[in-house]
Amino acid sequence: MQNIRNFSIIAHIDHGKSTLADRILEITGAVSKRELKEQLLDSMDLERERGITIKLNAVELNYKYNNEEYKLHLIDTPGHVDFSYEVSRSLAACEGALLVVDAAQGIEAQTLANFFLALENDLTIIPVINKIDLPNADIPKVKKELIDNLGFREEEIVCCSGKTGEGVKELIESVIKNVPAPKKESDKLRALIFDSYFDPYKGVIAHIRIFDGKIKVGDKIKMMGAATTHEVIELGINTPKEVKKEELNSGDVGFISCNIKNIEEVKVGDTIIHENDKESIALPGYKDVKPMVYAGIYPVTSNKYEALKEALMKLKLNDASLIFEPEVSDALGFGFRCGFLGLLHMEIIQSRIEREFNIDIIVTSPSVIYKVNLTNGEELEIDSPTKMPEAVKIKNISEPIVKTDIFVPSDYIGPIMELCQEKRGNYINMEFTTKNRVNIHYELPLSEIVYDFFDKLKSYSKGYASFDYELSGYKPSNLVKMDILLNGKVVDALSVIVHKDFAYKRGKVIVENLKKIIPRQMFEVPIQAAIGSKVIARETISAMRKNVLAKCYGGDVSRKKKLLEKQKEGKKRMKQIGNVEIPSEAFLSVLNTNEK
Ligand SMILES: Nc1nc2c(ncn2[C@@H]2O[C@H](COP(=O)(O)OP(=O)(O)OP(=O)(O)O)[C@@H](O)[C@H]2O)c(=O)[nH]1
Ligand SMILES: [Mg+2]
Numbered sequence: 001m002q003n004i005r006n007f008s009i010i011a012h013i014d015h016g017k018s019t020l021a022d023r024i025l026e027i028t029g030a031v032s033k034r035e036l037k038e039q040l041l042d043s044m045d046l047e048r049e050r051g052i053t054i055k056l057n058a059v060e061l062n063y064k065y066n067n068e069e070y071k072l073h074l075i076d077t078p079g080h081v082d083f084s085y086e087v088s089r090s091l092a093a094c095e096g097a098l099l100v101v102d103a104a105q106g107i108e109a110q111t112l113a114n115f116f117l118a119l120e121n122d123l124t125i126i127p128v129i130n131k132i133d134l135p136n137a138d139i140p141k142v143k144k145e146l147i148d149n150l151g152f153r154e155e156e157i158v159c160c161s162g163k164t165g166e167g168v169k170e171l172i173e174s175v176i177k178n179v180p181a182p183k184k185e186s187d188k189l190r191a192l193i194f195d196s197y198f199d200p201y202k203g204v205i206a207h208i209r210i211f212d213g214k215i216k217v218g219d220k221i222k223m224m225g226a227a228t229t230h231e232v233i234e235l236g237i238n239t240p241k242e243v244k245k246e247e248l249n250s251g252d253v254g255f256i257s258c259n260i261k262n263i264e265e266v267k268v269g270d271t272i273i274h275e276n277d278k279e280s281i282a283l284p285g286y287k288d289v290k291p292m293v294y295a296g297i298y299p300v301t302s303n304k305y306e307a308l309k310e311a312l313m314k315l316k317l318n319d320a321s322l323i324f325e326p327e328v329s330d331a332l333g334f335g336f337r338c339g340f341l342g343l344l345h346m347e348i349i350q351s352r353i354e355r356e357f358n359i360d361i362i363v364t365s366p367s368v369i370y371k372v373n374l375t376n377g378e379e380l381e382i383d384s385p386t387k388m389p390e391a392v393k394i395k396n397i398s399e400p401i402v403k404t405d406i407f408v409p410s411d412y413i414g415p416i417m418e419l420c421q422e423k424r425g426n427y428i429n430m431e432f433t434t435k436n437r438v439n440i441h442y443e444l445p446l447s448e449i450v451y452d453f454f455d456k457l458k459s460y461s462k463g464y465a466s467f468d469y470e471l472s473g474y475k476p477s478n479l480v481k482m483d484i485l486l487n488g489k490v491v492d493a494l495s496v497i498v499h500k501d502f503a504y505k506r507g508k509v510i511v512e513n514l515k516k517i518i519p520r521q522m523f524e525v526p527i528q529a530a531i532g533s534k535v536i537a538r539e540t541i542s543a544m545r546k547n548v549l550a551k552c553y554g555g556d557v558s559r560k561k562k563l564l565e566k567q568k569e570g571k572k573r574m575k576q577i578g579n580v581e582i583p584s585e586a587f588l589s590v591l592n593t594n595e596k
Contacts, residue, residue, distance in 0.1 A: 004251040005179045006073040006209070007126075008056075008090045010118060011100035012108035012466060013079030016130045018042055018053055019162035020100060020171075021076045027168055028061040028072065030239055041076045041240065046351055053078040054348055055318070056086040056195060058093075058207060058253050060237040065176050072175065073253040079110055081468055082342035085289050085321040088117050089268065092286065093194045093209035093253060096124040096179030098171070099150075103129050103137035103159070107145045107433060109405045109468035115150055124179050127152045128171060133161040141434065149433050182211075182251035189213035189221070191248075191256075191272040192283045197318040202234065204260040204317060208272060209253050211283060216247040220275035221258070224282045228265045229275050230258035263313045268320040289321045290471070291339025293450050294383040295346055296327055296364035296493060297353070298335030300575060300584060304359050305334050311357035312336060315349060322349060329386065331493045331577045332362060337384060340366070343450060362575060364493045365590040368446045371398040371474050385495035388481045391532055397479045397497075400446040402469040403428070408461050410436045415460040423448040423456075424499065443472060447497070482507055482536075484514070484590075485528040486580050496590055507537035513589040518582055520544035525580055 009017040018039035025031050025040060041057040042048055053076060061072040075090040077083075091097060097118040101111055118125050127146045129139055139159055146152045158174050160167030195207040215221065219232045236244045237254040248254045260266055269285035299308045316322045323339035340346040343366065350363050372380045372388070373395040382388055408416055410432070417427065417440070426443040433439055444453075449469065457465050482503055484494035494514075498506050507529030514527050520541055529537040575582050 001184070001249070001251045002181050003068060003070045004073070004182055005070060005096065005175050006075075006094040006182060006251070006253060007096035007098060007175055007179050008075040008077055008087070008094045008118075008123075009098045009100060010077050010087055010091070010114040011079055011130075012102070012105070012110040012114075013052065015079065015100050015102040015105065015108075015111070016162045017079060017100055018076055020098075020128075020130060020160070020168070021057075021059075021074060021162075023162050023165050023168045024072075024074060024172060025059065025061065025240070027165070027172065028063045030059065030061045045355070046348060052080060054083060054086075056090045057240075058090075058195075058238060059240045060253065061239070063172055063176070065173060070176055072172070075253075077114075079114075080344055081110055081113070082340075082345040082348075083321075084110075084113065084117070085286075085341065087114055088121075089194045089286060089320070091118055091121040091123060092284075093192060094121075094123060095182055096126065096175060098126050098128050098175070100128045100130045101142055101146065103131045103139055103142055104134045106138075106142050106437065107149060107407070108466035109407050110466065112150075112405065112407075112439075113468045125152075126171075126174055126178060127157045129157060129159045130162055132159050132166065133164045145434055184212045184250040186212050186280075188277055188280050189215055189219075189272065189274050190280055190283055191215060192285070193223075193266065193268055193270050193272065195318075196266050196268055198263065198314045199257070202257045202259060204263060204266045205255050205257045206266055206272075207253070207255050208248075210248050210250050212250050212280075213274075214247055214249045215256070215272070221272050222275045222277070223265065223267070223270050224273060224280075225267055225270040225285070226265050230260060230265075233257050233259050263317050266317065268317075286320070289323075289341065291321070291323050292342055292446060292471075293346065293366040293368055294337055294339050295366040296329060296332065296335050296362075296384065297324075297338050297350070298329065298332040298362045298364075298493075300360040300362060302333045307357065308336070308353070308359055308361065311353050311359060312338070314357075315352060319349070321345070327384070329364075329493050331491045332364075332575065335362075339383070343454070360584070362493075362584040362587050364587045365496055366450055367497060368400050368450060370400075370479065370497060373397075385481050385497050386492045388495075388497065391480070396476045398474040398476045399479060401443050401472050401475050402446050402449065403472040404440070404442045404444055405468045406440040406442070406457070406465055407433070407467075408438060408440065408465040410438050412461045412464060413438060413440065416440060416457070416465060419453075419456055419460045420444060423453060444469070445475075445477065445499075446471070480531050483530050484510060485526070485530060485535075486514075486518075486582070487525050487578055488528075489578050490530075491577055491582075493587055494590060503531060504536055510590050511537045511539045514586055515539040515541055517586045517589050518580070521580055523579075 058075045063070045077087045077090045158171045190212040191208040191210045193206045222229045234257040271282040273280045324336040327337040370382045420442045428441040430440040478500045483490045511527045524543045525541040527539045528535045
């Protein structure tokens with residue numbers, strides 16, 4: 001145990017964590033040059049396509065230092081704010097963290113957020129300046145930032161390049177020298193489940209960190225929270241290939257399979273002990289996450305409801321921050337109300353359902369949680385516009401407010417403040433982190449961030465701004481529910497809650513967008529936006545009979561068939577609402593605020 005080191009790599013998005021992990025894998029000989037591909041630990045297709053890490057990934061490596069063999073457990077984490085729960089879970093399984101900072105960018109919003117997460121977990125933090133091979137790397141400047149803002153000492157800082165490999169050996173040795181070896185409190189087994197996934201053959205596979213004692217194949221174990229008992233069928237580690245083991249000892253990080261088919265019996269954050277152990281107390285586990293945004297997810301064809309439920313349960317096993325419960329919509333039928341940590345998280349879950357489970361779904365526009373005071377004194381929490389009571393019963397509505405950290409070069413202070421004012425922001429203050437970089441604090445309504453804040457922030461700062469936020473409370477605000485009517489009927493799944501001052505503008509944009517997306521029908525379809533019974537915007541889709549065969553009368557049968565097939569294909573993703581057919585992307589078009 002003296003020669004084990006458990007550590008995570010944490011950083012702002014794109015500062016080179018996964019690439020650095022590649023070099024560490026290479027130097028420790030875990031993978032040969034031939035097997036190595038870029039960002040090897042990003043194993044999901046989605047991660048590789050987008051070039052971002054979504055899931056934490058743990059590997060065990062061996063390294064010889066001063067003639068002693070060391071066992072290193074490395075966890076690569078995502079950098080995007082929406083996946084910070086992955087980071088906090090990783091940190092709970094470690095004694096140390098590499099805080100990686102891009103030599104050309106310096107400290108960014110999530111550098112700071114992750115730094116504090118690591119501090120909270122009492123970890124030994126090694127500051128790392130990465131990408132020193134870049135021509136615009138400014139090592140002295142980033143060093144100064146780390147020393148002045150985060151209180152590191154100059155001699156602690158390691159400089160390296162995940163691309164060229166320079167300095168990575170020194171980095172590994174710094175981990176061995178500085179990160180403490182794991183300690184155990186007793187010889188009775190206690191293991192923390194920090195991640196899990198579902199394997200169709202083996203059932204639930206849990207990733208665990210053994211804190212105390214040891215676990216062997218054949219042991220009878222108990223999940224403390226779930227209060228279920230199981231027999232250990234398989235144990236192993238990832239190197240990154242799966243390697244089976246007969247036992248895992250305290251300090252180890254590995255996986256366990258007990259042939260559990262009932263997904264609900266395994267909960268991330270739970271503690272595993274031996275079946276007959278009556279004394280051990282559970283490890284601290286994790287705080288339950290609080291979703292930031294909620295949206296409805298519905299199957300396009302209603303017979304896929306059960307399959308969708310199964311998919312969500314399996315995803316939840318792999319992504320503990322996903323939350324869902326059944327919901328019914330007049331327009332869309334049976335589905336689920338799901339909670340997400342942010343819009344990227346929502347997008348990722350949507351793609352995973354479609355790809356990994358092959359279910360076509362409709363996602364409704366995201367909403368935050370509003371607190372509604374009724375005239376009869378009751379207080380409601382509302383996560384969906386459809387649950388909003390009638391206007392006459394409402395005394396006031398409060399919305400969630402967040403406090404921001406916006407890191408930006410000082411040249412962009414003007415545009416950023418303009419943007420925040422536009423988004424109903426309340427200026428608090430700003431700090432200079434270096435001579436020409438600032439951290440701007442604003443109070444902003446969460447609902448404004450959910451819309452197009454990220455995109456706007458990028459364009460207002462030419463890509464130089466980074467952004468983090470935390471919930472700071474609720475504030476009363478002048479909000480109204482806006483309904484969208486198709487052919488005179490309210491489509492509940494299209495309703496949104498908006499600030500009264502923006503209602504006209506938003507209503508107009510939404511009906512215009514819908515007009516572009518919804519294909520012509522056999523009859524005229526009016527699209528209206530309304531607050532209560534008052535219509536505030538209207539567009540009309542004119543009638544048309546679309547005959548795909550019109551342009552190929554006579555001619556070849558197979559060609560006709562092909563065209564009809566194609567039309568059918570297109571229709572699959574359409575939803576029949578009343579007598580109007582709507583393509584599934586229409587439900588998210590409410591988000592599209594392009595005012596063209
Ligand atoms: N020049 C240079 N480029 C690097 C270096 N390390 C990473 N990159 C590039 O930086 C980009 C991001 O690298 P990743 O390793 O995916 O970054 P990450 O921190 O894992 O990103 P997330 O997991 O999405 O937060 C990629 O295009 C890499 O090729 C480096 O040391 N030098
Ligand atoms: Mg990564």
